[in-house]
Amino acid sequence: MKIRLVTNGVFTPIEEIEVAVKAPSDGFYWIDADVEDLGLLQALFNLHDLAVEDCLTEEEQRPKLEIYENQYFLVINSIRFDDEEIFLRALNIFLGRHYIITVTRTKIHELRSIKPILLEQEVNRADRFLYHLVDTVIDNYFVVGDRIESRIESLEEDILMHTKKAHLTEIIGLRSEILWLKKMLGPQRDVIATLNKKDLRLIDDQLQKYFGDIHENAVKIYETFETYRDLMGNLREAYQSSVANRANDIMRVFTALTTIFMPLTFITGVYGMNFDYIPGMHDKHGSIVLLIMMAVLGFGMFYFFRKKDWL
Template sequence: MAEEAEEKPRITVIAYSRDDFLSRKVSSMKEVLEIEGYDVVWANVDTVEAVPEIMEALNIHDRPMKVLRRASTHARVFVFPDYLFLILHQVYEIDGGLKRERIGLLLKDNLVVTVQEIQGDVFDPIRESIREGEGLFRERGADYLLFALLEAIVENYVPIIERISSKMESLEAQILSKGEKGVLHRIHGLRREILFMRRTIFPLLEAFRKLELEGERFFTEETQSYMGELHDHVLEVLEILEGQRELANSLVELYYSTISMKTNDIIRILTVVSTIFIPLTFITGLYGMNFRYMPELYWRYGYPASLLAMLAIAMGMLAYFRKKGWI
């Protein structure tokens, strides 16, 4: 019996009113529904394997739950006569990359249910505020809690985007100072992360718009004023991402421009060296023909004079190139 209990999905319940608070772990949704006497009940489920049990206990439609269990789903909002169901994505940085996790949020009467793929989320500040009685949570209903959960998910995108910006600034400095080959690979990696974040966040615009228009009856007038801020916040995040995408593209152009400039510098130096050696090669070739009647061949100072002449030509050409600003 103990092994069967351990296999059941872990459900964490937080129930609260203005002056009361309850936090406990239960093993089934039936236990959640038995909790009474609180204004708001929040059940957090750590696995999507509990979906069938949630459907049966709450008597909800199977369509949103099927969508939640699909790995390729994007942000969605389902509005039914007596409840709301939303599907969003939490994003985490893992092993230098980004990972996306589906999360379902259900609002029905005074009950909020969050269903996650794995244990761990971005809601700890909300739990702490409810526990300590901070903010408006104890004074508002379940609709305000749903808004706060949505806002926490969107807010979590911001530090990830800021770290991407910081990485791009660092890469820009490396390009200007060194222009290493590995920099281009890292730029393309950041571009993939930006596209990953954009694909995750962009569907939220339509989802929050639908929530604001069709889910109006599920929110009090006070909470409705906050819902518009969610849509605006997503727009701001997308604008930041668009700026980062343009910056990433400009970094690629800057990288190639830097490489091109360095290549031009190398070619210019090689051209100068080659140009200096043209007259020197001519002189050595001329006297390397070894014709019998070349008067300088039997001159005592012919060899040092030739060397001095070639040195003078080389120095003169170097001075001329420097004056022209070519080196």
């Protein structure tokens, strides 16, 4: 657990957690904690039992905002994409008048990347910290969205150039991830809308208007992933069409080869019969003539099929 006094964006480490219980003369306290620290934090900051229970559960939490007497409990999801799977990591936030507590199970990139933003903007209030944190989390969705779009385009090109069975597995897996993510984006969009529209006494009225801009971005993200879902459906159709075309090409080649060998098989069948009187049977050059005739016939049919673009 790390305790910091934030004053105009400048961080001052605090050793004793008890110091953060009382409001500082200037700035606010940011407590970056793990789930193991919740017992101590609950006793000191009177965290609500239901909020602590939500933090401790290992099941995925839907984004939400709970309003308690002296604090707000907010759950939003940070996103990460490693080109194979989409990961959502719950970011649990307790917002008080003079403090903000972030609780996570794993390290979240946005908590590190927000530090220079706080310094640049000279953040001096906990509600402004919340605004910049939520804004950073939502902006990261656009970065991940661009990577997913690039992956879809690359996958589409691979399918058109050389279709593989592995492509179908990847399409199904990525589409499932996008559908699952889309289900989480809806509640998250609604939570940000609440931060923008509902009367919240722990958030400055002027600052609430800025949450409207974040809400617009959340709506864009939701619509973007809706588009990705449709693209994955189109990609699956393209894969099936490519497989069907490939099968048709193979069958066309086999059919053409069978057609070429049909007359050759007929000729060899006739000259393989046990009759005494077959044209050219007793000619000493008969076999050579027959082979030349079969070769001319075969190559002639092959040339004809190539000219017709059947092969």
